[in-house]
Amino acid sequence: MTEAKITKKTIMPKKNPMEAQEPGIRSRNFKEVALGYSEEAVVAEANRCLQCKKAPCRQGCPVEVDIPAFIKLVAERDFTGAIKKIKEKNSLPAICGRVCPQESQCEKYCTLGKKYEPVAIGRIERYCADRELATGVLRQETAPSSGRRVAVIGSGPAGLTCAADLAKLGHKVTVFEALHVPGGVLMYGIPEFRLPKQVVQTEINNLKNLGVEILVNNVVGKSTTVDELMSAGGYDAVFIGTGAGLPYFMRIQGESACGVYTANEFLTRTNLMKAYLFPDCDTPIRIGKKVAVLGGGNVAMDSARTALRLGAEESWIVYRRSRNELPARQEEIEHAEEEGVKFAFLTSPTKILHNEDYWVKAMECLRYELGEPDASGRRRPVPVPGSEFIMDVDTVVIAIGQGPNPLVPRTTSGLELTKKGNIFADPDTGATSKPGVYAGGDIVTGAATVILAMGAGRTAAKSIHAYLNENGGD
Amino acid sequence: MYRILNKETLAPTIKLFEIEAPVVAKKAAAGQFIILRIHDEGERIPLTIADFDRKKGTITCVFQEVGKTTKQLGTLNQGDLIKDFVGPLGLPTHIKNYGWVICVGGGVGVAPVHPIARALKQAGNEVIGIIGARSGELLFWEDKMRDACSELRVTTDDGSYARKGFVTDVLREVIEEKKDPVLCVAIGPLPMMRAVCNLTREYNLKTIVSLNSIMVDGTGMCGCCRVTVDGETKFACVDGPEFDGHLVDFDEMARRSAIYKSQEKQSLEQFNAGVTHKCSCGGEQ
Ligand SMILES: Cc1cc2nc3c(=O)[nH]c(=O)nc-3n(C[C@H](O)[C@H](O)[C@H](O)COP(=O)(O)OP(=O)(O)OC[C@H]3O[C@@H](n4cnc5c(N)ncnc54)[C@H](O)[C@@H]3O)c2cc1C
Ligand SMILES: Cc1cc2nc3c(=O)[nH]c(=O)nc-3n(C[C@H](O)[C@H](O)[C@H](O)COP(=O)(O)OP(=O)(O)OC[C@H]3O[C@@H](n4cnc5c(N)ncnc54)[C@H](O)[C@@H]3O)c2cc1C
Ligand code: SF4
Ligand code: FES
Numbered sequence: 190m191t192e193a194k195i196t197k198k199t200i201m202p203k204k205n206p207m208e209a210q211e212p213g214i215r216s217r218n219f220k221e222v223a224l225g226y227s228e229e230a231v232v233a234e235a236n237r238c239l240q241c242k243k244a245p246c247r248q249g250c251p252v253e254v255d256i257p258a259f260i261k262l263v264a265e266r267d268f269t270g271a272i273k274k275i276k277e278k279n280s281l282p283a284i285c286g287r288v289c290p291q292e293s294q295c296e297k298y299c300t301l302g303k304k305y306e307p308v309a310i311g312r313i314e315r316y317c318a319d320r321e322l323a324t325g326v327l328r329q330e331t332a333p334s335s336g337r338r339v340a341v342i343g344s345g346p347a348g349l350t351c352a353a354d355l356a357k358l359g360h361k362v363t364v365f366e367a368l369h370v371p372g373g374v375l376m377y378g379i380p381e382f383r384l385p386k387q388v389v390q391t392e393i394n395n396l397k398n399l400g401v402e403i404l405v406n407n408v409v410g411k412s413t414t415v416d417e418l419m420s421a422g423g424y425d426a427v428f429i430g431t432g433a434g435l436p437y438f439m440r441i442q443g444e445s446a447c448g449v450y451t452a453n454e455f456l457t458r459t460n461l462m463k464a465y466l467f468p469d470c471d472t473p474i475r476i477g478k479k480v481a482v483l484g485g486g487n488v489a490m491d492s493a494r495t496a497l498r499l500g501a502e503e504s505w506i507v508y509r510r511s512r513n514e515l516p517a518r519q520e521e522i523e524h525a526e527e528e529g530v531k532f533a534f535l536t537s538p539t540k541i542l543h544n545e546d547y548w549v550k551a552m553e554c555l556r557y558e559l560g561e562p563d564a565s566g567r568r569r570p571v572p573v574p575g576s577e578f579i580m581d582v583d584t585v586v587i588a589i590g591q592g593p594n595p596l597v598p599r600t601t602s603g604l605e606l607t608k609k610g611n612i613f614a615d616p617d618t619g620a621t622s623k624p625g626v627y628a629g630g631d632i633v634t635g636a637a638t639v640i641l642a643m644g645a646g647r648t649a650a651k652s653i654h655a656y657l658n659e660n661g662g663d
Numbered sequence: 664m665y666r667i668l669n670k671e672t673l674a675p676t677i678k679l680f681e682i683e684a685p686v687v688a689k690k691a692a693a694g695q696f697i698i699l700r701i702h703d704e705g706e707r708i709p710l711t712i713a714d715f716d717r718k719k720g721t722i723t724c725v726f727q728e729v730g731k732t733t734k735q736l737g738t739l740n741q742g743d744l745i746k747d748f749v750g751p752l753g754l755p756t757h758i759k760n761y762g763w764v765i766c767v768g769g770g771v772g773v774a775p776v777h778p779i780a781r782a783l784k785q786a787g788n789e790v791i792g793i794i795g796a797r798s799g800e801l802l803f804w805e806d807k808m809r810d811a812c813s814e815l816r817v818t819t820d821d822g823s824y825a826r827k828g829f830v831t832d833v834l835r836e837v838i839e840e841k842k843d844p845v846l847c848v849a850i851g852p853l854p855m856m857r858a859v860c861n862l863t864r865e866y867n868l869k870t871i872v873s874l875n876s877i878m879v880d881g882t883g884m885c886g887c888c889r890v891t892v893d894g895e896t897k898f899a900c901v902d903g904p905e906f907d908g909h910l911v912d913f914d915e916m917a918r919r920s921a922i923y924k925s926q927e928k929q930s931l932e933q934f935n936a937g938v939t940h941k942c943s944c945g946g947e948q
Contacts, residue, residue, distance in 0.1 A: 367882050369700060369707075369747040406749035408882055412686050434884040438896065445891055445915055447922050454885035462706065462879065468933050471706035471732060472879075473926035547918045594883055596901070 202305040205234040207312050209524075216497045216528035219381045219465055223287070223520070228266075231316040235263035238308045241300050246310060249298035252644040254278040256295055256310055263313055272317045279314075280350050281643055283322055283388045284375060286315025288487075289640050292519040322391050331399060332359035337657045340365060340424040342409045342597060345373025346639045347430030347630025349396060350646030351653075355428075356399040358654050363424075364396075365407040368461065373432055375639070377461040378453070380491050382498065383521070386460075410596035415604075419625060425660070426625045426653045429601075429612060430646060433591040433631035439483065443541025444587070448477060448549035452488045452588035459495050477583030479503045481552060483538065484588035485510065490521040492586045493530045501584070504530050509537040509557050509570040535559070535570065539577070541585055551581045591636050601626070611635055619649030625660075627653055665699075665748040668721060670741045673803035674796075676728040677771055678737050679713070685720030687712075687750045693778035694756030694873070694905055697722060698881045700747040701735055708732050709878050709900075711775035711850075712751060722750070725774030725803075731930040752881045753904045756871070758782045761845040763789040765837060766812065767830050767859055769851025770796055773804050775873060776850045781811035783848075789813045791841070793833045799824025831858045838866055846871065849908065853917055860908035872908035874899045877920060890916050 208224040209215070215222050226234065238260045246256045254275055262271035275282045291297075291311040299307030337360050341352045344366040352362045370376050372389045397403065409415065409431075418424045436451035438444050455474070458464040462472035480496040482489045485508035496504040506525070508515065511534045515522055526532075538552040556576035559568035593610045605613040605622035612621055612628040619627040629645025631637055669681035687697060696711045714723035728734045739745070756779045764783055768776035773794045784790045792812030796802040797820045809815045816833050817825035826833075830851070838844060847870040849859040856872040863870040876888040876899040883901035890899050893910040897903065 367749070368880065369749070406747050407686065408749060408752065411750065411752060411882075412690060434882070436884070436886045438886075445889060445896065445919070447918055451886040454879060454887045457879055457885050463704070466704075467926065468930045470704040471930060473923045473930070475922060475926070547915070596882065 200301070200305065201233075201237055204306045204309040204312070205230045205237075207309070212524075212527040212529070215382065216494070219498055221385050222382050222524055225319055226312055226316045231263060231313055232266060234309050234313055235260045237301065238264070239300055245298040245300060246295040246308070249295045250278075251294065251638075251640050252278045252647070254295075254314075259317065260308065260310070260313060263317065268317055268320050272321045275314060275317060279640070279643065280353055280647065281346055281392055281639070282314050283318035284346070284384060284392065285640050285643070286311050286318055287384050287388075288379060288518070290518045290638065294640070322388065329357060329395075329399065331357050334361070335359040335657065337361065337425045338363070338423060339426045339428065339653060339657075340415075340418045340422065341428045341430065342415070343367075343373060343430040343432055343630070343632070344371035344393075344403065345430055345432050345630060345642060346375065347432075347632075347642035347646040347649075348373070348428065349392065350643045351428045351430060351627075351629065351650045352401045352646075353396050353399060354647055354650035355653060356396070356401045358650070360654070360657065362401045364401060364403045365409050365413070366403060366405045367408040369405050370461070371403050371405060373430075377457045378488070378491070380456065380460055380495055382494070383491065408596065410600040415597065415601040415623075415626060425657055426627065428619070428646070428649050428653065429597055429621070429626065429628040429632060430630045430642070431594060431597050431632045432642075433636040434594045435592040436587070437590045437592060439538065439587060439589060441538060441540055443543060443549070446541055446543040446547050446549050448475065448543075448583055449541060449585045449587065452482070452484070452492045452586055453591065455492055455586045456488070456495065459499065465499060474499065475584070476501050477549070479505070479582045480584040480586065481505045481507050481533075481538075481580065481582040482586045482588055483507050484590070485515040485517060486588065486590075487517045487521060488591075489586075489588035490517045490525050490530075492588050494521075494525055494528060496584070496586070497528055497530065505533055505580075505582070506530060507533045507536050507538065507552075507554070507580075509535065510567065511535055511559060514567045533580070536580075537570075537572075538580075538585075542579075549583050549585055551579050552585065554578055554580050591631075593632050593635070597632075609635065614649075617648070618652040619645060620652060625656065664744040664746060667739055667741055667743050667745065668719075670739070673725065674801045676737075677725060677801065677803060678728070679723060679725045679774075680736075680739075681716075681721050681723045682745065682748060683720060684722050684748050684750075687722050687748065688715045688717050688720045691715040691717075691722060691751045692755035693758065693782040694775075695751035695753045696881075696904060697724065697748060697750030698752060698878065699736075699745055699749075701732065701739070702746050705735075705746065706732050707747070707879060707881070709752070709875070709881060711873065711904075712778065713774035714778055722748075725771060727771040730927050731934045734931070734934060749881070752900060754902070756782065756848070756905060758786050760787040763791070763841070763844055764846040764848065765791045765793065765834065765844050767834060767847065767849040767851070768792070768794045768808070769830050769849075769855040770801065772849075772851030772855070772873075773802075773808065776848060777804060777807055777811055779848055779850075780808065784811060784813060791837055791844075792816070793818070793830050793837065795819060795828075795830040795833070797821065829858070830855060831862050834859060834862060838863075838868065844868060848872075853913065853920070856908060857913040860911070860913070864909055870908040871905050872911060873904045874906060874911065874916060875904070875920070876916060877922065890919075
């Protein structure tokens with residue numbers, strides 16, 4: 190008792206620091222940047238937690254992980270208990286611990302945060318998950334076979350979670366994935382240095398151990414369709430988790446010049462196809478001396494940091510609002526700054542200029558200033574007339590967002606879509622307008638987060654289970 | 664893994680594989696393509712579906728050895744396995760009874776034009792086929808094309824086989840001779856497709872070409888394959904690969920195809936020097 194009081198009184202104002210590779214070294218390699226807590230550090234961090242009765246942190250968590258409970262178990266060094274507690278709500282903690290925007294979720298609401306730095310909830314979560322992965326994942330119980338079959342389309346966090354939950358409930362699940370490896374954005378988008386692919390593959394192996402069949406190289410809408418899966422395919426229900434894979438363009442002159450990439454192409458070549466190992470791996474990428482990345486989200490930060498690692502001399506984030514509005518995770522912005530990524534705020538290109546061989550040589554840009562708040566509550570950037578200037582660059586990466594890929598929506602009958610082409614699904618159940626078909630993740634919400642996709646997969650799994658029970662077997 | 668059931672050498676650098684891929688074969692249609700990856704360190708490369716057999720569950724591809732991946736592919740034999748094989752991708756050729764149509768195949772483009780000619784003829788069209796190659800040695804599938812078309816004309820650039828001349832020379836003759844064809848389908852190297860389009864534009868003859876832009880995923884995710892058609896950005900992998908040739912920006916397409924020229928050279932040199940496939944994927948050494 191007294192001990193607890195003392196810890197409360199002498200609370201450390203700052204988070205226990207997490208080891209990371211030195212910026213100068215890491216900005217030239219693809220190994221993971223943040224190295225995770227030691228056991229001593231994680232216990233010390235857990236002891237910062239006040240165990241608030243109301244647990245405001247929990248309300249900030251999109252899937253309502255019982256945060257104080259698992260942190261208490263960590264403080265008691267019951268790491269098995271802690272990971273069990275986390276996994277009651279979050280099936281991908283090793284991934285979420287690394288990539289969730291904690292500063293705008295759980296940690297934003299942490300009581301400690303009012304006076305000091307909040308508890309490093311994400312780092313503690315990551316420690317628990319990594320410790321479990323290192324010591325071997327607990328065998329998960331699966332219910333006896335229900336004899337019912339579910340098709341899951343897409344193997345991003347939404348699809349993986351939905352598949353795992355349904356398999357545990359005893360259903361036979363087949364995952365259809367368009368690419369040659371499962372994992373979605375976790376594999377092709379988020380770089381190795383932020384989310385080691387081994388971590389993702391371990392989750393996928395766990396899924397296979399649950400009896401889930403994963404069919405890669407299967408493009409639904411081409412190799413087969415949702416309608417066929419439900420009729421001839423013999424599936425009793427379908428979950429669509431095909432993500433937001435369609436890259437947006439700026440629609441400015443010069444976007445087809447050589448040396449202009451979409452972030453999707455830039456990151457897919459590097460992460461999925463391992464172009465950073467060229468010529469030992471066959472897929473090439475071309476990086477210039479000075480790279481401009483357009484955008485300010487996680488995708489932009491990942492691209493700018495990747496460019497440095499591929500050998501660019503300068504890597505710039507070109508963003509039309511200011512630093513305060515950057516939508517990327519706080520930690521990624523800080524890491525990017527430490528690594529030497531440069532920022533051109535309140536700037537947006539109007540034209541990409543090329544040389545006579547059509548290779549990018551510069552961008553014509555406009556300066557912006559912040560005006561009144563817009564619908565998103567952020568101050569709207571307005572161009573400053575006559576502020577045109579030229580920025581010399583030889584590679585441009587467009588990272589201004591992605592929309593829904595129309596392949597599945599277009600080939601599925603009776604599926605209601607939103608104006609933007611996203612699939613309409615009930616947020617409480619994941620049900621679409623087509624009976625037996627559920628959807629979740631970025632294909633429903635538009636580009637969002639791993640945790641929301643995971644949560645949507647979980648919600649849909651519950652509804653699919655109920656649907657299968659109601660529509661009993663024949 | 665996808666097994667090579669049959670291998671043929673059609674010309675010194677042109678090979679045919681019949682590959683076991685029942686899921687793809689079930690849906691394949693003329694005009695579509697597949698993407699394959701030989702092994703874990705491999706590049707994803709697109710190849711057009713040159714033939715398919717739904718009963719046997721096979722896809723036939725014909726490829727020309729132009730760089731590292733296609734050369735390495737050429738070293739595989741009957742019975743060998745290919746790591747990844749996905750399709751059918753892209754939109755099928757719009758097949759209907761137009762009346763009479765011309766199908767032009769240049770070089771390795773004869774292979775993809777074949778199923779299109781066959782489908783057009785089956786749909787009731789009169790199909791005049793024109794095939795050509797740089798020399799007689801590089802010409803293949805004359806017999807198959809003769810079966811697929813109502814009439815076939817053959818040419819070689821150097822005159823070493825059949826007549827001497829480019830496919831465009833023969834095309835002009837056919838148009839002049841027969842008058843008012845409704846459609847032309849032209850598949851082959853980019854300069855050939857461009858030359859065909861320049862010619863048919865004179866006659867206001869609608870011409871469909873199949874674009875070989877560089878691709879990665881083939882599902883509309885990366886934008887690498889973008890081409891400008893009628894001033895609009897299109898993705899060859901999902902909006903194509905076939906487009907109205909009169910509206911295609913061929914110059915841009917040619918420039919974008921050359922983006923990785925120096926890396927392609929480096930990769931090929933390393934392959935030729937015998938530094939090959941030293942991965943842990945369990946494939947061949
Ligand atoms: C570069 C990058 C960085 C990011 N960083 C973060 C971060 O730090 N934190 C965070 O929370 N979020 C981040 N995000 C967002 C997050 O990754 C996504 O919100 C999340 O992955 C969405 O999950 P999903 O399951 O809906 O779809 P996805 O992960 O997109 O997976 C969809 C899968 O479906 C497959 N598919 C698509 N169409 C078909 C088809 N027709 N047939 C079969 N399969 C198909 C795709 O190939 C893909 O594998 C980032 C995104 C990107 C691109
Ligand atoms: C829709 C489509 C259908 C095709 N069908 C056939 C076919 O039926 N038969 C055939 O022989 N070839 C076909 N090609 C071209 C074939 O994909 C390339 O020849 C092959 O990728 C070259 O790889 P490489 O490593 O051997 O050569 P590289 O040395 O890498 O490149 C040689 C040339 O191939 C092009 N190329 C390189 N990488 C790619 C890539 N990933 N995607 C597309 N083109 C690339 C480059 O522009 C370059 O000029 C097709 C291409 C497309 C896009
Ligand atoms: S709000 Fe912060 S201090 Fe309170 S229980 Fe949650 S993590 Fe602990
Ligand atoms: S190949 Fe990636 S979008 Fe076409």
